[in-house]
Amino acid sequence: MLLEVRNLNVTLDKEKIVENLSFQVAAGEILTIMGPNGAGKSVLLKTLLGFLPYEGDIVWHQKMKIGYLPQGLNQLKVKDFPLTVQDFFALKNFIPSSGEIIKFLHLVGLGKDTLSKTAGSLSGGQFQRMLVAWVLISHPDVIFFDEPTTGIDIGGGETIYSLLHTIQEKEKLTIFLVTHDLHIVYKHSTSVLCLSRKGYNCFGAPKEILNTKTLEKIFGTEIKFYEHH
Amino acid sequence: MTFQFILTIISGIFISGVAGYLGTLMLSKKMSVVAGPLAHLALPGVALALIYGFSISLGAFPFVILGAFLIWLLEKRTKLPMENLAAIIFASGVGTALLILPIDQAEEALVGNITGITLPETIVTIILSILVFYTIKKIYQKMMLMNIYEDLAAVEGVNISLYNLLYLLSIAIVVALGVYLVGGLITAALIAIPAASAKNVSKDLRFYKISAVALGIISAISGIFIARFINFPTGPLVIISGVVLFLFSVIFRKRSF
Numbered sequence: 001m002l003l004e005v006r007n008l009n010v011t012l013d014k015e016k017i018v019e020n021l022s023f024q025v026a027a028g029e030i031l032t033i034m035g036p037n038g039a040g041k042s043v044l045l046k047t048l049l050g051f052l053p054y055e056g057d058i059v060w061h062q063k064m065k066i067g068y069l070p071q072g073l074n075q076l077k078v079k080d081f082p083l084t085v086q087d088f089f090a091l092k093n094f095i096p097s098s099g100e101i102i103k104f105l106h107l108v109g110l111g112k113d114t115l116s117k118t119a120g121s122l123s124g125g126q127f128q129r130m131l132v133a134w135v136l137i138s139h140p141d142v143i144f145f146d147e148p149t150t151g152i153d154i155g156g157g158e159t160i161y162s163l164l165h166t167i168q169e170k171e172k173l174t175i176f177l178v179t180h181d182l183h184i185v186y187k188h189s190t191s192v193l194c195l196s197r198k199g200y201n202c203f204g205a206p207k208e209i210l211n212t213k214t215l216e217k218i219f220g221t222e223i224k225f226y227e228h229h
Numbered sequence: 230m231t232f233q234f235i236l237t238i239i240s241g242i243f244i245s246g247v248a249g250y251l252g253t254l255m256l257s258k259k260m261s262v263v264a265g266p267l268a269h270l271a272l273p274g275v276a277l278a279l280i281y282g283f284s285i286s287l288g289a290f291p292f293v294i295l296g297a298f299l300i301w302l303l304e305k306r307t308k309l310p311m312e313n314l315a316a317i318i319f320a321s322g323v324g325t326a327l328l329i330l331p332i333d334q335a336e337e338a339l340v341g342n343i344t345g346i347t348l349p350e351t352i353v354t355i356i357l358s359i360l361v362f363y364t365i366k367k368i369y370q371k372m373m374l375m376n377i378y379e380d381l382a383a384v385e386g387v388n389i390s391l392y393n394l395l396y397l398l399s400i401a402i403v404v405a406l407g408v409y410l411v412g413g414l415i416t417a418a419l420i421a422i423p424a425a426s427a428k429n430v431s432k433d434l435r436f437y438k439i440s441a442v443a444l445g446i447i448s449a450i451s452g453i454f455i456a457r458f459i460n461f462p463t464g465p466l467v468i469i470s471g472v473v474l475f476l477f478s479v480i481f482r483k484r485s486f
Contacts (some may be wrong), residue, residue: 073377073378080428081435082433082437083433084310092385093385093386118433
């Protein structure tokens, strides 16, 4: 077991965001965290990262290096700014060599020429790929991936999720993924954690969780999910 | 060339160089405007200095540093954006200054007094400029990361609160020095203009930083020389030189990104 969370409670501004949450994650798993807006998905990730105060137990069984791709890391922030991709990698704690950066750009399907382009001139999909490489270059054991822009076409017939899946197999990573996309949950995750606004939560294998009854409990409205075979 | 003129040129170079460097960071945080309010906050200090007859920088420093510290504290407490808080601080500065500033001697406060700088003041200016330059260099990469996304910096282990404080103190010192060179009203321009011009002509971070420092220094030197020959106040001419360079940078703007 890599991570054990027991009776986790997070209260922000006197409002209970996460209530009595317990779950476990083993090494090499892909845990998907789902739930409606405001259910506390991002808050949970930030709590696990140690940014927020909490009650209960969060036990990492080994010392883990966590990579984090936050929600809403918008390309607009670097639009028109004189910041090349190489400059962007140099903002990390250690400054990776050009060779190292090229290796990781290659891993996410970007060419060598990307290095000298400005981050703002990349397409939306290339920018997302570049961010994945940016996170991977620190050699994390665990990656937190908070809702990559849904539906973004990152090109080559690949979604950001299948890219992550490929990398996860290659690099033996554990991935925490926040998403709304139920089909992604079904296709790519080993276990699912669901959060709702009413304090109801559930944890289990995708097959156990993804049925109309549970989904109604989480999202409130009637949602139908058709299993893929 | 008199000794006084040499002191003026030297302190002008140091102040404008470090202001240009700082500006590149402030522009990335879309915070160039913050320098303005902080400089206005120097005005009550300058007013006190004029009334009691001591050096204007001595008057400006405590007020600007206090302002920076207040912004830092309020930002931590209220989570309001820094530029918003700076606007509040600005109003208090100008308001207080208008109450006590002796209007007939106000020129020094408004357009600076670099041509009257003394040797000890020049030495202090050089030391502070180097100190701030080094501090900005140290925090630069991580501040840039914070500007792009704060949580990303937190994961990289950046002490965000400490970095913000160092950053604001650097701004405060540069602003107080800037009040010397160009006065309390247009200090923000000393910080904002070189960075804006540099951004127009740069494609990568290194060139952006170097050109901002260079453009800042060029505008200071040309402003000081022109002022000497046509016998006009120095501060405004330094800023106007900067604006002319900015117009050139618009013409030569890189279109490749």
